[in-house]
Amino acid sequence: RVKAEGRDGFAWFDEALHRRDVVRVETERDLRRxxxxxxxxxxxxxxxxxLDSTEITHIEAxxxxxxxxxxxxxxxxxxxxAEESGLILAVGERVLACAVRQVALWPDAASARVWVNVSPxxxxxPGLADTLLRHLDAWHVAPGRLGIEVTESTMDDxxxxxxxxxxxxxxxxxAIDDFGTGxxxxxxxxxxxxxxxxxxxxxxxxxxxxxxxxLLEGIxxxxxxxxxxxxxxxxxxxxxxxxxxAVGADAAAGFLLARPQxxxxxxxxxxxxxxxxxxxxxxxxxxx
Ligand code: C2E
Ligand code: MG
Ligand code: MG
Ligand code: MG
Numbered sequence: 001r002v003k004a005e006g007r008d009g010f011a012w013f014d015e016a017l018h019r020r021d022v023v024r025v026e027t028e029r030d031l032r033r034x035x036x037x038x039x040x041x042x043x044x045x046x047x048x049x050x051l052d053s054t055e056i057t058h059i060e061a062x063x064x065x066x067x068x069x070x071x072x073x074x075x076x077x078x079x080x081x082a083e084e085s086g087l088i089l090a091v092g093e094r095v096l097a098c099a100v101r102q103v104a105l106w107p108d109a110a111s112a113r114v115w116v117n118v119s120p121x122x123x124x125x126p127g128l129a130d131t132l133l134r135h136l137d138a139w140h141v142a143p144g145r146l147g148i149e150v151t152e153s154t155m156d157d158x159x160x161x162x163x164x165x166x167x168x169x170x171x172x173x174x175a176i177d178d179f180g181t182g183x184x185x186x187x188x189x190x191x192x193x194x195x196x197x198x199x200x201x202x203x204x205x206x207x208x209x210x211x212x213x214x215l216l217e218g219i220x221x222x223x224x225x226x227x228x229x230x231x232x233x234x235x236x237x238x239x240x241x242x243x244x245x246a247v248g249a250d251a252a253a254g255f256l257l258a259r260p261q262x263x264x265x266x267x268x269x270x271x272x273x274x275x276x277x278x279x280x281x282x283x284x285x286x287x288x
Contacts, residue, residue: 027081030067035090040066043098044260047112048231048253049270051244056112056268057251058196058231060149061099062260063091063117083121092122096135100146102263104139113173115147123154129166136172143171147196150174152182155192164193175231180219190226197223199249201234207243217247224248238272245275 034040041063048058067073082088099116106114122128136143148167154160155176164174175196180203184192199219206212216232223230232244235254244252252274258267 024081024084026069027067027073027078028085028087030069031065031078031082031085031087031091033068034065035087035094040068041091041094042066043095043102043263045102045114045263045266046253046260047258047266047268048251049257049274050251051249051274057229058147058253059112059114059266060253060260061095061102061114061116063095079119083119086121088119088121089125092118093131096132097138100135100139100141103141103145105263113145113147115149115173115175117177118148118150120151120154120160123150123160123163126163128163129170129172132167132172133170144173147173147175149177149198152176152179152184155184155188155194161193168193168195176228178233179223186222189222192226194226194228197226197228197230199223199230199232199244201232201254204232204234204240204244204254205236207247208239213243213247216243216249220247220249241272242275 042065043061044064046060046062047056048060049055050057063075063079065073065075065078067078079088079091082091095116099114103114118128125131132143132146132148135141136146150160150164154164168174173195174193175198176192176194177198178200179197181200197219199216203212203216203219207216220230229251230249231251231253232240232249233253235241235244235252235256237256240254241252241256256272257270257274261267
């Protein structure tokens with residue numbers, strides 16, 4: 001198609017590529033500057049709610065960047081740039097520092113861990129457990145208050161698995177994020193050092209059809225078989241909540257229940273009644 005348009009087609013194509021390159025370079029430059037100066041990089045927190053009790057079981061920390069040049073930039077845009085440029089290591093340090101500090105400020109959320117997303121590139125640096133310990137010690141936070149979320153493909157790399165084992169020995173928990181979207185082999189999964197499996201929201205969205213429901217059920221069964229606690233991500237409708245409760249997921253997160261918010265505005269109660277066995281509905285009691 002590009003060829004059919006002749007030279008102009010190529011020129012247009014080049015220009016589009018070039019524009020993307022410019023945005024990437026600018027993003028990298030702005031991000032580098034933000035990391036130097038401090039507070040443009042912050043965290044929002046999103047709770048996950050247990051389906052069989054009134055507890056918040058999981059609080060995910062999500063990076064937010066208010067770029068000096070472009071205003072708020074979503075993680076889907078700047079995390080890949082940070083990964084490519086290596087800035088993800090500095091971003092990761094900042095995220096960890098903010099998250100652990102926040103845990104220290106939430107003393108009564110004792111049962112809920114705060115979870116940070118850790119990118120493959122961060123995991124590839126030896127000594128992740130020591131890094132986590134350094135942050136925990138700085139705020140006198142117990143390892144049992146922290147968890148890390150990693151991608152599924154991590155389980156196919158022996159070096160990364162060894163890092164996760166070390167992290168877990170420390171008492172920090174490990175979750176597989178976006179489960180079902182990676183290509184990890186099921187045989188590796190069986191022995192994976194994992195506490196929590198987060199079902200990707202694409203499966204949740206498809207869970208209201210018979211086929212989607214069967215898939216959800218299979219994923220939950222698989223996750224429970226390896227001893228993991230199952231969280232369904234991205235619940236946006238009551239139907240989706242019903243579906244994931246029916247297939248036996250342990251907890252749920254999503255805009256229907258609570259949106260990611262700054263630490264001071266976290267919704268400790270589900271905005272929507274949670275289904276319980278027996279049909280009764282309750283809202284969870286959170287800290288404060
Ligand atoms: P994730 O770890 O799977 O995080 C969940 C994402 O889904 C978040 O997007 C969250 O805002 C969004 N979400 C939650 N509930 C719903 C819902 O009901 N519907 C929909 N449509 N979305 C929902 P966010 O914050 O934009 O982050 C996107 C991704 O960027 C994250 O996916 C994670 O992979 C990455 N990310 C975010 N923060 C960090 C970080 O600090 N470090 C690293 N390495 N990656 C991060
Ligand atoms: Mg995550
Ligand atoms: Mg996810
Ligand atoms: Mg993700």
